[in-house]
Amino acid sequence: MELILERGLEHQQKAVDAISAVFKGVTITPPTLAYQNPTFLYDEQCISANIRMLQRNIREDYRHNANPDTGHYLNLDIKMETGTGKTYVYTQAIYELHKRYGFNKYIIAVPSLSIKAGTRQFIEDKYVRHHFADDCGYNCEIELGVLESPKTKKKGFLAMPAPVRDFVSGSCQNTNRIYVLLVNMQLLTSGKMLTRSDYDYLVEGFYRPFDALRATKPIVIIDEAHRFSRAQKAYKTITTELQPQMIIRFGATFPEIIVGSGRNKVTVKDYNNLIYELNACDAFNKNLIKGVAKEHFEPLSSKEEKVKIVSVIAKTSANFQLRRQNKSPKTFTLEAGDSLSMIDSVFEGIKITAIGKNFIELSNGQKKYQGEEFNTDIYSSSYQEQMVKLAIQRHFETERQNFSGRQFKIKTLALFFIDDISSYRKSDDEKAPYLREMFERLLKEKLTELISNLPPEEDEYREYLKASLADIPGCHAGYFAQDNSDSDEDIAKEVDDILRNKKGLLSFVNKDGSYNVRRFLFSKWTLKEGWDNPNIFTITKLRSSGSENSKLQEVGRGLRLPVDENGNRISNEEFQLNYIVDFTEADFAQRLVDEINNEIPETTKIDSNELDRIAIARKIDSTTLLVELLTKRYIDSHMNINTERRNEFFAEYPEFTSGVKSGKVTNRNKKNNSTIKIRKAVYSELKELWLAINRKYYLFYERELEAEIPNVLFEILCAHDTFARTTVYSQREEIKVNDELGKMDLKDNTGVTYTIDKPLNYSDFLQKISQQTSIPITIIHSSMCKLAERKAIENDVINEYSAAQIVSKFKDWKISHLQTRFRYAQSQQPIAETALTYKDGQPREVIKQGVIGTMLVPGTPSSKYLYDAFAFDSPLEKDNIMTDISEVIVYGKIPRSSIAIPTIVGENYSPDYNGPLVKTTF
Structure with a gap:
């Protein structure tokens, strides 16, 4: 290549x-x-x-x-x-x-x-x-x-x-x-x-x-x-x-x-x-670089446990205070070489390397000053595990699209910045590299899940994933400054691949014809500047400190536009960098927006070309627009902006502002609230079809099932993997281009959910299972008592994860045993409001953009299209919805989760192909 x-x-x-x-x-x-x-x-x-x-x-x-x-x-x-x-x-x-x-x-x-x-x-x-x-x-x-x-x-x-x-x-x-x-x-x-x-x-x-x-x-x-x-x-x-x-x-x-x-x-x-x-504004606006999607997890708890550096005794020691909710503070005195794990086990692997006049330096490269506080949660291995899990999920979401969703594949890479080298490389004391082991375990789980769920048409990608599963260590590599003096041959090969073998990293196949599965890279900010690989799509900062460094520099390793398997730079599509941080940098996307916009000079004057362009966009002539601005005293006769009224001017006419176009930075934790209009005349052509697929149906089971439930539930409770952990939520923000010249704004999107340790009250535990399975609380309690006679049940496993496991296993039992023991019956109730209509059956005025697509195609759709704008989620989908077929009278993309089909597991199934509603002449 x-x-x-x-x-x-x-x-x-x-x-x-x-x-x-x-x-x-x-x-x-x-x-x-x-x-x-x-x-x-x-x-x-x-x-x-x-x-x-x-x-x-x-x-x-x-x-x-x-x-x-x-x-x-x-x-x-x-x-x-x-x-x-x-x-x-x-x-x-x-x-x-x-x-x-x-x-x-x-x-x-x-x-x-x-x-x-x-x-x-x-x-x-x-x-x-x-x-x-x-x-x-x-x-x-x-x-x-x-x-x-x-x-x-x-x-x-x-x-x-x-x-x-x-x-x-x-x-x-x-x-x-x-x-x-x-x-x-x-x-x-x-x-x-x-x-x-x-x-x-x-x-x-x-x-x-x-x-x-x-x-x-x-x-x-x-x-x-x-x-x-x-x-x-x-x-x-x-x-x-x-x-x-x-x-x-x-x-x-x-x-x-x-x-x-x-x-x-x-x-x-x-x-x-x-x-x-x-500048960054021009680079984003002209699509010369990827957009950015920031995502973080909220703290694991609301306790807000913190460590404060109370005092530093110059070059000898430092006094720390561990502050916990509803508990008396604890004081610790540490010297250079001591581990912070003496304060709390979450700091395992982090030592004090030096002590200055009013600060300490840590082995993770951070410098902490007297009086400074920092949260314990971000150093927790559980919190770190969720960040790694999220990074793996985002990577494979992107990789699958880059592999199977285009004519020429794109090798997709992910980069992790860590602060504790011994967590990835074996240390002199032969201590197990916990981060490496955790990453390989999570990667193996994800690969196994993906392989089993891929459809037949993605056989080539399945083979690539199987090769990855067969060589988990080969999927990742690390480079740290100390590697330059390391004599280990395996480490030397990893470093050579990362620093010098860019073409190799970008290739799917090795010289011997086998799959090249290496695509996860680990470093300690050594690759922060200068090193580049265009196909980095995910960057994860583990145990980050919320530093004051340039946010553009931090995301810089992943901004370059990617190349395909033939080495061609792809510049005619919009790509996105997943950037994952901890909760101390929840405002990362906003700070990135501010940094980019600060490079843009304040607009003081408008010109005739700009006036013409905005007049066309507003569907009025430029003379009318000019008169409006003069009448409202927003500009003078020389088209200079009135400084006293500039805020009002930009609020009413945001098109005149300069800066990075809105939508380039998005928040995945929040939903996209942009709206798109529904064309009522077009909807009338689809009304009959839409009402037909929105009719309600009930699902009925055989009466004999009721007697089987207690035994089934007890078997589920006895399974070795039923009791474990709970849930955390991530937040994601993105930057994307949606308008022509607006200042950069944050666009919100949905995050993900993961599980970790967090106990539940026993009554809440029973109620949660009952609500999701329809099994009476008395039966669940009876089965738990029966289980307690057989083996001890620890309090910490009575949590949200365990409840979710029980619910999930019960659903699995339903799927495997009830396929022929139910029937559907149409409801006689009238159709209520839908994604496209109100309760009275009239079409809605607008629909949220996020339910039909995260990206927009500039211009006005054809008269056959259901909406007044083309929204899409992938290049393939974009091509499909923009193809004009003469036999098609009218078409429109089905809103996400708008079609609900009751299933035997007690939930509604929404088709996830996001395909079109189409009326044709056939």
Whole structure:
């Protein structure tokens, strides 16, 4: 499989063109030495003029450098949202600057090893080289040198690092070669490799690597600009030691600085000649990245047990207080190296690694300050298990659609961020990795369930799942920073697959023809930035802390649009990233919305094109709309927005607001309340059919069954797996595009339900079973007493899960024994209100969008369609409802759960195919 690169994507080409345009008309001086870049004057007036021209379409406050750079080099900033192809852009920019101006010495600085590995893989890939050489017509190649940490060496000959030597000595007179040196931040700031001057051989007259690199007059490209603030040592090393002619910073976010003083002090982004901006708003609106669906579970209990850091004794110990509802607080004193499990067992595996002046650092990477409180629930293994279970469920929902629901399959991946490595890898004390064992158990359960329930037409997917079930350990892999020094061969192979074998992860088949089942990845935020795989559809943050990090950065690993099994990027569909957090980040989606919208400048004026577009949408002419706005004093004669009335203006005319389109972020815990109109004339064509399928029927059983119930119930109670746990609920929020230019809003959707330990009062337990099975409470109690004579029943198993199990097993017995012992009889009662009609039989005005589809097709449906908008849940469904068949007179999608058929288990069955109601000429 090859990843198919697309040439000339507008959002990428604009960035490359912007960089090149900076040098339009600028004097470029040929090098005097073969190993040097051509040179230019960084302060030439022509460059300033070109930059001002390029900044015309950038928001006003971003055009001016808040902290002007005084260095003797040119700085350019390129802002591109995560997942939109920054690595591709700066690689093409390298080729383009070489082609136009002859620059061929570049140093790429990255903040981490994972980003370094991803960049190296991309630039060295044979297909990528052919793409730029052949498809893009550059007719040259990049010679990449990768600077690595020096290995321990025996005494003797000391050679200058080969990548430095090759980079420096490469001749600029070789027009078919571009020299690029890739280096990570740590190598710039620590060690003697680049600063020492005692190497045995010099390079171009230099013994010190930094001096030799500086002499090439390089261009430096910085990836992930927010990690290289100008106050940091790494950035200062670049400017003082390398002294480049130009620094080009690429990033989705940039460092923040404080400008002004006193009351005028404000925090701003440290942009320095920002010449291209593709912000998150544009990326979402133009469908360049996936949407986001946030989901979380509520706390397991309402006790709100918390731990507070009462005081920190600098560098020696810390005093904690465990606060529980209706109980006296308990105080604990812990030192560095102690485990928090001394306070509560839920903190198993988390230790204090360091103690500062007023804070402690934990082994999960978190820093907690004196006076800070944190909940115990999110550290509970039961709570964590529900998050993993939810992640697995969401993964397979997506994977099944990506595998069976399209012409070319999409390999679907999931990523887990964890804080305790020993929970996944075996520790030195041989302690069982509980998270790994729990994950494999839940995965096995889910695979078994899916395999048994798949229809015959999904045989290929069934075989893929069977291969997964046969190799559970092969389904997942992990990468952590400590793996870079681990000698274990199996771990090394996992790391290699994750960091370097992107194509392998995206493939369904291994080289030997067997299924490649690896698709669940575990990491400790090591893969947070830089590493990317386009087919990440689910990210789960286990034991997260509700940090103040950029929410866009956190979801960034999953925003990239996916590729299919042939390597083609799929950009003509809407995809969604499942993002699962704990309840301390319940507001994650809203904060993500706010972060994206904060990047959009406040609208101060409307233009004629915007006026025309909105007038058409409102079905009036633009002159009428203009008069309305002027009359209401929302704008002046120059179409400037009246600042005193702007809130009223946007409330009445929300189309004029700018920002991310509503619907891109959704909450799965809440329901979608958007409505769609029902066309009454169309409904009249379907009325007869709709009333027929909504007639009520009763179900009658044989009288002899009553005597069998007590024995059946007792057998169910005796089963070994009947008594166990209870229920928790998740909440989900999504971001999606539904309108044209509205601010980003949260769209709500439904979450999921799981089971964990939680006891029930015995009387409630009996009543719950009776209500759901129609078995009298006296019979249930009698059977429980009979069971108690046989074996002891613990109080904690008298819970909601056990009740649900009894109900479920009784239903199973009904299904297996009552198939021929019942009959239906039509009710004589009149048809009550339905999903499409009121009690009087008249059609409803509207129906909730969520009951017929989560996504909308732009435009107006044909006159045959029951609703005034096309709503759908999958690409296949979208194609079906938009197909125009001449024989069809009228059609419409059946609302979810609107058709109820009584069943022998005492419930109503609603057909789940969500198919159409159709009237044809046949």
